[in-house]
Amino acid sequence: MTTLEIKTIEKSFQENFVLNNLSLQVNDGEFVSILGPSGSGKSTLFHLIGGLYRPDRGDILLDGQSIIGKRGSISYMPQTPSLFPWRTVLENVLLGQELKGKKNKKEAINMMERVGLKGFENAFPHQLSGGMKQRAAFVRAMLSPQTFLCLDEPFSALDEFTRLDMQKWLLSIWEEDRSSVLFVTHNIEEALFLSDRILVLSRRPATVQKEFHVPFSRPRKEEILLTEEFLQWKTKIYKELSQYV
Template sequence: MSEVLLEISHLNKTFQSNKGSVQALHNIQLNIKEGEFLTVIGPSGCGKSTLLKIIAGLDTQYNGSVKLGNLQVVGPGIEKGFIFQEPRLFPWLTVEKNIAADLSLKNADTRKKVDELIELVRLKGFEKSYPRELSGGMAQRVAIARALLRNPKVLLLDEPFGALDAFTRAHMQEVLIDIWQKNKMTMIFVTHDIDEAIYLANRVVILKPRPGSIRNIVPIDLPFPRKKSNVSFQELRFKVLNEFEKIEELELIDSSGI
C-alpha cells in the first residue's frame, strides 16, 4: 500500500473583506497517498482553488497543518508543480524554451529532459513553434511539460481544461492519464465537471460551500481505460450528483432560515 504523501489536518482559511471576515475553508482533513490521482469538485465559491493554492504554498495565511512528506508546506517549491487555468506561456519563447523556462537547453541533461517531455505530452514536431502558433490544448500541454521538468512530487491542476472545447478537453484528459500512468506521480485536479472528476480520479473529493468543507469522498474503482457510457460509470455519476442535490437542499434551508 502506498504511503501518505500529503497530510492536511484541521485546515481553516479566513479572508478579510469590507464586510468583515469570511471563512473560505473549515476543518479540512485529508490524506493523499503517493501516486494517487485525486479530483476536487464542488459548487462555485466552495474553496477548491483556495485549497489548491494552500497545498502549493502560494497562500500561507491559514490555520492548521499541511505537510508534504514530513515537512510543513511554508511556500512554493520545486517539489510542487502547479498548472493554472490558462497556460501562461512566454510569447517570445518557443515550445522547447518555454518548457526549459530558466534552464539552458545547452545543458545536456536539460536538453534530454525537455525532449522526453515533448514526447510525453505529444508535441513532437512543434519544438520550434511559438505560443501564437499553438491551439489551446497544445499550449496547455506545454504548461504541463514545464511543470514536470523538475520532477515534482505532486502536480496541482486548477481547472486546466475549463476553457477548452469538448473534443480537445477529452483529448487532454487522455494525455493527462497517460502522463500519470507513466510517471506514477501524485496529482490533485480541481474541476467543475462531474464526468471529468470521475473519469480521471482514484477518489473524488466533494466540497460544500459557506464555508468550504468536505461533504463526501467517493472512491473510484473503475479500471483504465474508462468509458463514460458504462453502467458502472453512470452509477458513480448518479452518486456524485446525489451529493450535489443534498448540498443544494442544505443551501435552501440555510437561506430560508429554517
C-alpha cells in the same frame, strides 16, 4: 514516496470565511480529484499548498514536513497555460527544470512529441492553438522536478473532444511514474475517469463533505464512459454535489 496531508486548515480573507476545518490526504502515487461548487475555495486551497497563502489555522505536510509558506515544493498547472510569450515552446516547457538548475532537453522533446507538439519546439506561444498551449503547459508541469502535482481545472477551456484527448494523454503519462496528484475540476465525468478518489467540498466555508472511492481498474479506457456503471456513479456524485450548489 510522496504524500500530502492537510490538517484542519482554516482560511479567511477579512470577513470572508473560505475554508473551515478542512482535512484531506493524498497517498503516494494516488490521483485524487476535488469537486465543489463555484467559489467553494478550491483554488484557495491550491494557493495554500503552493505557499502563496498561509492558513489561519492547521498544517500542510509534504512527506511529513510542513510546507506552509514554502514556494517551489510542488508542481502546479493553473487553469490558463501561462506561457511566456518571448520564450519558445521548448523553453517554456523546460522552465520548471531550469529554475531548479537542471534541464533535460531530450526528455522534454520526447514528451512534446507524445502530446502532439512535435515540430513546434521552436515556435512561440502565439503560434499555437488553445489546445496546444494547454498541452505545452501540461508537459511543463509533468517535467518539473517536484514529485507532487497540483492541477487546477487544466482542461476546462477546451472543447469536449480535445478535453478527452488531454485526459487520455494525462493518464498515459501519469501511468508511467504514478506521481501523486491533486486535481481540481467542476466536471464529474472527468473526475471519475481520472481519479482513484473523489472529494466533494461543501459551500463556503468549505470542508470535505463526502469521499468516493472510484471502482474502475487501471489503465482506464474511454469505453468506460459509456457503461451503465459509470453512469450510475456519475448520478450518485451529482446528487451529492447538487446539495451544495
